[in-house]
């Protein structure tokens with residue numbers, strides 16, 4: 166692992182070939198292999214991030230979020246969490262899941278408990294309030310589906326062309 170400066174990293178499990186940049190705060194989370202965590206990223210306890218992900222600067226990921234493999238999270242994305250509305254008195258979090266190959270545009274906010282399905286693309290500045298289907302392009306506040314893109318290359322698609330590109 167590349168050396169990181171001015172970071173607080175406690176009880177975190179970090180996979181082979183992952184890069185943790187400076188000024189990050191990682192507590193009790195699990196990060197897969199070959200994943201890049203840029204500066205000023207804050208990740209809370211119990212968060213899981215998969216392999217080959219890119220988490221760009223100033224991203225906040227609280228407890229309750231699971232991010233699968235090959236996911237791109239652009240700068241200034243904020244995930245949020247909340248208690249389950251029916252969990253009277255008991256601490257039970259809504260779980261948020263970002264499936265493989267999804268891409269979340271800069272400055273977006275992800276509400277608690279949503280599922281962003283495989284290869285979905287969230288436009289910059291969106292607020293995601295509901296589940297987003299696979300390969301969908303969703304934008305705005307609240308985020309609405311405006312189209313679909315090709316599946317990822319290993320599933321018969323290509324990432325080129327309008328509506329086929331990622332936010333990376």
Ligand SMILES: CC(C)(COP(=O)(O)OP(=O)(O)OC[C@H]1O[C@@H](n2cnc3c(N)ncnc32)[C@H](O)[C@@H]1OP(=O)(O)O)[C@@H](O)C(=O)NCCC(=O)NCCS
Pocket residue numbers: 239240269270271286287288289290291302303304305311327328332333
């Ligand atoms: C979502 C995105 C991929 C759509 O790109 P596109 O398919 O080329 O879409 P278009 O630019 O043709 O826009 C289609 C419509 O959606 C609207 N739109 C596009 N992006 C939007 C966004 N982020 N929020 C709200 N509306 C958006 C456009 O205004 C347009 O509306 P209209 O049909 O009423 O004119 C792109 O706009 C985007 O947000 N990319 C993310 C950039 C980013 O965060 N990169 C991270 C690296 S720093």
